[in-house]
Amino acid sequence: GEDVEQSLFLSVREGDSSVINCTYTDSSSTYLYWYKQEPGAGLQLLTYIFSNMDMKQDQRLTVLLNKKDKHLSLRIADTQTGDSAIYFCAETRVGQLTFGSGTQLTVLP
Amino acid sequence: DVKVTQSSRYLVKRTGEKVFLECVQDMDHENMFWYRQDPGLGLRLIYFSYDVKMKEKGDIPEGYSVSREKKERFSLILESASTNQTSMYLCASRTSGDDTQYFGPGTRLTVL
Numbered sequence: 001g002e003d004v005e006q007s008l009f010l011s012v013r014e015g016d017s018s019v020i021n022c023t024y025t026d027s028s029s030t031y032l033y034w035y036k037q038e039p040g041a042g043l044q045l046l047t048y049i050f051s052n053m054d055m056k057q058d059q060r061l062t063v064l065l066n067k068k069d070k071h072l073s074l075r076i077a078d079t080q081t082g083d084s085a086i087y088f089c090a091e092t093r094v095g096q097l098t099f100g101s102g103t104q105l106t107v108l109p
Numbered sequence: 110d111v112k113v114t115q116s117s118r119y120l121v122k123r124t125g126e127k128v129f130l131e132c133v134q135d136m137d138h139e140n141m142f143w144y145r146q147d148p149g150l151g152l153r154l155i156y157f158s159y160d161v162k163m164k165e166k167g168d169i170p171e172g173y174s175v176s177r178e179k180k181e182r183f184s185l186i187l188e189s190a191s192t193n194q195t196s197m198y199l200c201a202s203r204t205s206g207d208d209t210q211y212f213g214p215g216t217r218l219t220v221l
């Protein structure tokens with residue numbers, strides 16, 4: 001298909017790990033991105049990974065990239081209530097970003 | 110830090126009104142974008158501009174136009190607002206040679 005796909009909802013307990021998954025379509029994408037959107041706000045760049053990497057770690061965030069399956073994931077360790085937000089993955093396509101529909105992460109106390 | 114600002118956070122307009130949404134960036138970025146965001150649909154590209162006075166249609170340009178008279182400013186125009194244009198509108202910018210886009214805080218537009 002032509003869409004970047006994500007599941008719409010994810011709930012986790014505070015302190016657990018969250019894993020948000022994404023499948024993309026363009027194997028020539030140079031970068032793949034994760035953006036975070038808090039309620040009522042714009043999108044904030046969270047992290048990105050270059051397409052020749054398999055993994056990138058940044059504090060509590062781990063990005064895994066499986067180019068063969070065109071699968072991208074974002075793992076948030078020790079999830080906190082402040083991590084509750086919508087998370088968008090995006091691929092580069094012809095110089096533009098194509099976004100998934102976003103995953104609403106809810107962190108339960 | 111890149112700063113992208115949008116003229117209004119919330120806007121309420123009536124059907125048939127002409128609506129202007131303004132976006133300003135302070136990082137001398139060549140490329141600017143307008144998206145709309147609807148629940149379950151993610152972000153959809155309306156228009157983008159890669160230079161002053163240049164514009165390109167995105168995926169859903171119908172009912173919208175844009176203006177880029179200065180490099181730092183990109184305006185989205187709804188010539189005659191309709192209720193199906195009620196949405197969150199997001200502006201973004203990036204420099205040429207870097208795919209990373211930086212977003213403004215968004216304008217939530219309600220058309221009654």
